[in-house]
Amino acid sequence: MNNGETKIKVIDAICGAGxxxxxIQMINDAEKVNGFGETSDKKYIYVTPFLNEVERVSNSTKADFFQPNAQRGKGSKIEHFKMLVELGKSIVTTHELFKRLDVETLEEIEQEGxxxxxxxxxxxxxxxxxSHKDIEYLLKWNVIEVDELGKVTWLDDEYGQDKDDRFRDIKIIAENENLFILxxxxxxxxxxxxxxxxxxxxxxxxxxxxxQDQRNYYDMHNVKYxxxxxxxxxxxxxxIPYDKMKEPRREMYDLLNVYxxxxxxxxxxxxxxxxxSREKLTSxxxxxxxxxxxxxxxSEDDLKQLKNNANNYLRNICSTDNNKVFWTTIKKYxxxxxxxxxxxxxxxDRSKDNFVSFNARATNNYAECESMVYMYNRFMNPNDKQFFTTRNVDVDEDLLAVSDLIQFIxxxxxxxxxxxxxxxPSERMRELLKDWAEYKI
Structure with a gap:
């Protein structure tokens, strides 16, 4: 940052709070300047999950936002992004493009303010x-070194000049300071x-x-927010200052007819x-x-029963037209x-079904749906969890689970x-939803 001080504000508010x-209001207020011909010197990079949200931001703000365009970047959106930064333009883009920014572009962003x-x-x-064996090989032959936090530095400068080199992509990730080891x-x-x-x-x-993982990641890097x-x-x-007790959780929960x-x-x-079908289950x-x-x-029978339950619920218990239903499970199943x-x-092709990813966010395509099915019990990937806990970061799996569930709802x-x-159908997920409604988490 230009002044060496972290200025991260997390706007943590319930869905639909605004x-x-x-x-958008903050951007537009900053554009209100005095004097004929004056313009604000504020420059923004606005990152959003979906392309249609990119359009919304572009159309709703008085700031002059540009979208990275591959045709203007020699066939690459990233190259056009870099050009826009060099010109000091405000940019609206997707998460997918933002995560691919290299060190050079981030340094240019810092200079531009x-x-x-x-x-x-x-x-x-x-x-x-x-593979584990490949990592052992890279360490054994001193191709890489690892610092105290687990950040990987690639030591062999000559490696990767040939595009067919096996670990070329990994070397590039390391050079952009993105590579860590578990x-x-x-x-x-x-x-x-x-x-x-x-x-x-x-x-x-x-x-x-x-x-969220982003909070774990901030804690890992001692980033203040x-x-x-x-x-x-x-x-x-x-x-306003964050206070979960001011959220209308109970009112929201009372609108849910949870089976x-x-x-x-x-x-x-x-x-x-x-x-x-297992007998005498432990807690x-x-x-x-x-x-x-x-x-x-x-078992096949268990999965068949779960499938029939969902169909029965939507056909007989809460009879709902297919176009008013959305549902989820692990995508593989x-x-x-x-x-x-x-x-x-x-x-x-999601336009031809009513399936939604279990951790879907920021889409309004299902706002007319009256019934939902959530056939999943969300836990953190064990390796991802270990990645943070081995760096003395406390993770909250229950809050992650209820966060995904509420976003889905x-x-x-x-x-x-x-x-x-x-x-x-998961008892744990229903209990977490109740705990959320009662401000216990």
Missing amino acids: KTSWA YTLIMDEVANVLEAINI QEKAFYWTMNIKAFEAFDEVYILTYLFDG EKFSVSKIENKYSI EDYQNGKSISKMNSNYD RQIRNQLSSTWFKNA APVLKNPKCKYNKKD FRGCIRKGEPMNCYI
Whole structure:
């Protein structure tokens, strides 16, 4: 950062509170300058998950935003991005492009004095596909060295000049200061911390930030940040100190018709448990139902029962038209669990089904949907968790899980203040949702 001081503000507010509207208002207020012909000297990089949100920002702000265009960058959006930075232009782009910025571009951003607005947290951590043996080889032959935090530096300058060199891509990641190691057994790409330190001001727009990898990543790098929420009085948005007790959690929860098993005379329903054929389950086994490990070990009959439950729920218990339904599970098992109500297009054409990723954010395409099915019990990837815990970072798996669940729920009609039906067969996920509504987490 230009003044050596971290200025990161996390705008942590419930879905629909107006985070993006506040950011657009902030930009527009800065554009109000006195005098004929004057323009604001503020420069922004606005990062958002989806291309259609890029259009929204471009069309809603008075600032002159440019979108990186491959045709203007010699066939590369990154090259055009660099050109726009050199010209000191405000830029609106996607998370996918932002994560690919190299050290040289980040240094140019720092010199120009930009403000970063990031809509939703970044993907700051990704495992790299390389074998344990290959990592051993690179260490044994002193091709790389590792610092105290686990950051990998590539030592062999001559390696990689041939495009066919086996580890050329990994060398490039290391040269951009993105490569970290986990206990000599795994490599990780991580976002360069300069991607946040290079800006004069940083605003992260999200919800339940403390459960996100980006918070873990900030703690790992000892990056300081402040948390705020959003308030709207009449037509004016402002940021206020973060206080979860001021969120309308109970009101939101009361709009959700969450399915629970019942017994009414001879009528018994066990749709929240009948998909697990194991007998005498321990509390730990119940807690882990529908986790990634559970799915890996589930029998065909168990998966068939789960599939039938979802269909039964949407056909008979909360009868809902297919175009008013959205659902999720681990993507690998979506083709197995799809049914007449829960559609899944094997070519990943989401316009032809009603499947939504379990950690979907920032999409409004399902705002008319009245019923949802969430057939997953979210835990952190064990290696990802270890990546942070071995660096003395405390991770909050429960907050991560409920964060993804709430973000998913808010894709539906509840975002408009309308009641919504929810089939959430994991006991742990239902309990976490209740804990959230009662401000326990």
